[in-house]
Amino acid sequence: MSATASHGGVMMLPSPSRPLQHQRPPTVTGSDMFRVRRKEPRGLRLVVAATAKYKGTKMREEKLSEMIEEKVKEATEVCEADVRSEECKVAWDEVEEVSQARADLRIKLKFLNQDPLESFCQENPETDECRIYED
Amino acid sequence: MAVSTIYSTQALNSTHFLTSSPSSSTSKQVFFYRRHQSQTNRRFNTIITCAAQQTVVIGLAADSGCGKSTFMRRLTSVFGGAAEPPKGGNPDSNTLISDMTTVICLDDYHSLDRTGRKEKGVTALDPRANDFDLMYEQVKALKSGIAVEKPIYNHVTGLLDAPELIQPPKILVIEGLHPMFDERVRELLDFSIYLDISNEVKFAWKIQRDMAERGHSLESIKASIEARKPDFDAFIDPQKQYADAVIEVLPTQLIPDDNEGKVLRVRLIMKEGVKYFSPVYLFDEGSTISWIPCGRKLTCSYPGIKFNYEPDTYFNHEVSVLEMDGQFDRLDELIYVESHLSNLSSKFYGEVTQQMLKHADFPGSNNGTGLFQTIVGLKIRDLYEQLIANKATAPAEAAKA
Numbered sequence: 347m348s349a350t351a352s353h354g355g356v357m358m359l360p361s362p363s364r365p366l367q368h369q370r371p372p373t374v375t376g377s378d379m380f381r382v383r384r385k386e387p388r389g390l391r392l393v394v395a396a397t398a399k400y401k402g403t404k405m406r407e408e409k410l411s412e413m414i415e416e417k418v419k420e421a422t423e424v425c426e427a428d429v430r431s432e433e434c435k436v437a438w439d440e441v442e443e444v445s446q447a448r449a450d451l452r453i454k455l456k457f458l459n460q461d462p463l464e465s466f467c468q469e470n471p472e473t474d475e476c477r478i479y480e481d
Numbered sequence: 482m483a484v485s486t487i488y489s490t491q492a493l494n495s496t497h498f499l500t501s502s503p504s505s506s507t508s509k510q511v512f513f514y515r516r517h518q519s520q521t522n523r524r525f526n527t528i529i530t531c532a533a534q535q536t537v538v539i540g541l542a543a544d545s546g547c548g549k550s551t552f553m554r555r556l557t558s559v560f561g562g563a564a565e566p567p568k569g570g571n572p573d574s575n576t577l578i579s580d581m582t583t584v585i586c587l588d589d590y591h592s593l594d595r596t597g598r599k600e601k602g603v604t605a606l607d608p609r610a611n612d613f614d615l616m617y618e619q620v621k622a623l624k625s626g627i628a629v630e631k632p633i634y635n636h637v638t639g640l641l642d643a644p645e646l647i648q649p650p651k652i653l654v655i656e657g658l659h660p661m662f663d664e665r666v667r668e669l670l671d672f673s674i675y676l677d678i679s680n681e682v683k684f685a686w687k688i689q690r691d692m693a694e695r696g697h698s699l700e701s702i703k704a705s706i707e708a709r710k711p712d713f714d715a716f717i718d719p720q721k722q723y724a725d726a727v728i729e730v731l732p733t734q735l736i737p738d739d740n741e742g743k744v745l746r747v748r749l750i751m752k753e754g755v756k757y758f759s760p761v762y763l764f765d766e767g768s769t770i771s772w773i774p775c776g777r778k779l780t781c782s783y784p785g786i787k788f789n790y791e792p793d794t795y796f797n798h799e800v801s802v803l804e805m806d807g808q809f810d811r812l813d814e815l816i817y818v819e820s821h822l823s824n825l826s827s828k829f830y831g832e833v834t835q836q837m838l839k840h841a842d843f844p845g846s847n848n849g850t851g852l853f854q855t856i857v858g859l860k861i862r863d864l865y866e867q868l869i870a871n872k873a874t875a876p877a878e879a880a881k882a
Contacts, residue, residue: 402572406637415696425704432602438708439604440595440639441701447636449690450547457551457843465568 399461402475403451406462410448417441535872536624537865538653540660540673542720544683544713547575547586547656551843552676552854556654557582558839559858570645573635583650587657588634590616595639606658606712613663616655620669623649652865661720672758672864674857675724679731680706685742722796725755726860728853735784735806744784746806747849749856753792753799757867760801761824761856763790767801772821779817782810786818805849812838818852825856826863833859 421437428434454460461467467476541552557564562580566572575586592612593601603610619629630644661667661675678686684706691697721727726749733744751760763770769791775781786807793802803822809815812834819825819833827833836855837846845851 410637411694411696414691414694418696418701421704421708422701425708429708435604435708435712436599436602438705439606439712440599441705442709443595443605443636443639445687445691445694445697445705448694450636453551458554460565462566462572465566465570466572469569 399479400463400467400475401477401479402463402467402473403455403461404479405475407448407451410444410451413444414441414448417444535869536626536649536651536653537671537868538620538624538655538669539861540666540670541654541656541676542658542660542674542717542724543656543676544658544678544717547588551840551845553577553584553654553656554843555836555840555851555854556858556861557584559836559855559862560652567645571633571635571642573637573642574633574645575636576631576645576647578650581650582652582654583647584654584656585631585647586634587611587616587655587659588636589632591634591641594634594641604709604712606709606716608659608662608716611659613659613666616659617663617665617669619647620653620655620666623647623653624669625649652861658717659720661723662716667723671868672755672861673724673726675721675727677721677727677729679729681732682730682742682745685732689742722798725752725758726750726857727795728850728857730850733784733806735787744806744808745848745850746804747853748802748804749849749853750793750795751801751803752795753801757864758860759824759826759863761803761822761860762801763788763803763822766823767792774814774817774821779814781807781814784808786814788818803853805852808848809852810847815852822856826859 417437417440421434421441424437425431425434451462454462463475467473470476539556543552553564557577557579560579560581564577564579564582564584566574567576567578575589577584588605590612591598591605591610592615593603593610598605598607598610601609615632619631622629626649628646628648631647632644633642634640635642655666655670660670661673667673684703687702687706688699691702692699729748729750731746731748732742733739733746735746736744749761751758753760763772770789772788772790773785774788775785784807786805786809789802789804789806791802793800809818815834815837816831819827819831822833825833833852833855836858837851840846840851843851845854
């Protein structure tokens with residue numbers, strides 16, 4: 347795979363024998379590449395399911411979902427009177443805020459494997475919020 | 482520039498720590514120098530490195546405030562280390578900290594909490610809901626190396642919580658709705674980025690985001706976007722004229738009538754003439770190029786990949802625009818594309834590809850959003866290194882004089 351061009355402006359990068367010098371090449375190639383999590387060089391990385399670890403986080407998740415439902419209802423009602431009123435704008439903005447907060451929590455748990463209560467619960471494992479959530 | 486006393490000793494090739502009391506009482510400065518005594522009566526070479534904080538400030542404007550945790554992760558991972566919430570603090574903190582970077586969510590500068598905004602009838606997008614004086618003071622303080630007690634806006638409760646202590650980092654990223662709204666804050670930014678999502682893509686993304694929630698339906702998602710649009714257009718959108726780089730996300734042109742928003746056309750609009758920032762280019766800087774890498778050497782699956790590169794003007798500024806439409810399916814497509822791009826500011830061949838692979842499971846990893854976010858990350862690293870080098874040589878030159 348060598349790029350050939352006669353123009354002086356092209357940056358000719360040397361093709362090394364291994365394209366990624368500092369990492370082991372991925373074990374999977376082909377269209378699976380972007381769907382399979384690459385293995386770390388040392389040992390296996392556990393793929394944690396996208397659920398909360400602590401009871402407190404689970405409660406936050408549920409609270410946010412409830413709030414979305416409530417606020418959508420509220421906004422629909424408020425906007426029936428006047429779609430361009432301030433109250434209508436603010437009501438839908440609240441829906442957006444809570445929807446985004448819900449999605450952020452999901453992203454944190456699913457992609458980043460960070461439970462927001464992680465460091466708090468390490469200091470205070472005996473609190474109710476820090477009970478390990480069991481399905 | 483602080484005035485300090487320099488002491489000389491008899492020791493050869495040794496290093497000494499000196500603490501001077503600078504004229505300004507706000508910053509601590511440690512001078513670290515090495516005196517090299519030569520045989521001849523040549524003047525000694527003094528290398529003075531100022532170890533005081535040189536914080537580089539980056540602004541990132543995006544709708545839905547601080548939800549760009551995957552963009553942030555890409556940016557911070559270029560510098561190494563994972564960005565995590567502050568340990569032992571408020572679990573609802575929006576701040577992210579890694580070795581080199583601290584990311585602050587500008588929602589923390591809301592002057593009105595959720596109840597307050599409801600009472601006054603303003604959305605979070607409205608400048609009236611934000612304390613720009615405090616934002617300016619604290620960003621300025623952090624930039625000068627002073628720690629601040631920053632408020633926390635809790636997105637779950639909608640309240641303003643007790644502040645958290647933020648130490649000045651090497652790189653401070655302020656992300657949110659209004660990083661470039663206030664002129665004074667704009668002046669503090671060393672680099673700014675605006676993430677410009679088109680309406681169709683926004684709609685498609687919000688459907689993906691919200692449809693699983695039991696409260697939402699297509700109608701509610703649409704209504705929410707429509708209701709916020711006037712404030713968005715009035716207050717947020719105009720910031721893009723100030724950005725050094727705009728990442729514009731549009732629906733693909735490769736698939737007729739595509740409305741799923743899965744294949745994207747992404748444009749990286751880079752301002753010309755920005756200090757320490759050299760735009761990425763394709764093949765020949767300043768020319769107009771249209772490039773389809775898929776062909777004899779590279780086979781791609783449908784709908785393929787198409788690149789465009791051209792100079793343009795954007796809000797009366799000269800810009801260079803690099804555009805990618807389509808998506809990557811395989812590792813070799815990504816490397817092939819990387820090997821044809823110039824001015825990437827990468828440190829080794831394949832660095833962009835490696836960074837993309839590190840976060841292969843993040844959304845956008847197979848298209849222009851992930852690619853350009855990664856490239857912007859490398860550009861910021863390059864800018865940071867140049868800024869630091871520049872600030873380090875200035876005091877040394879002053880000492881030699």
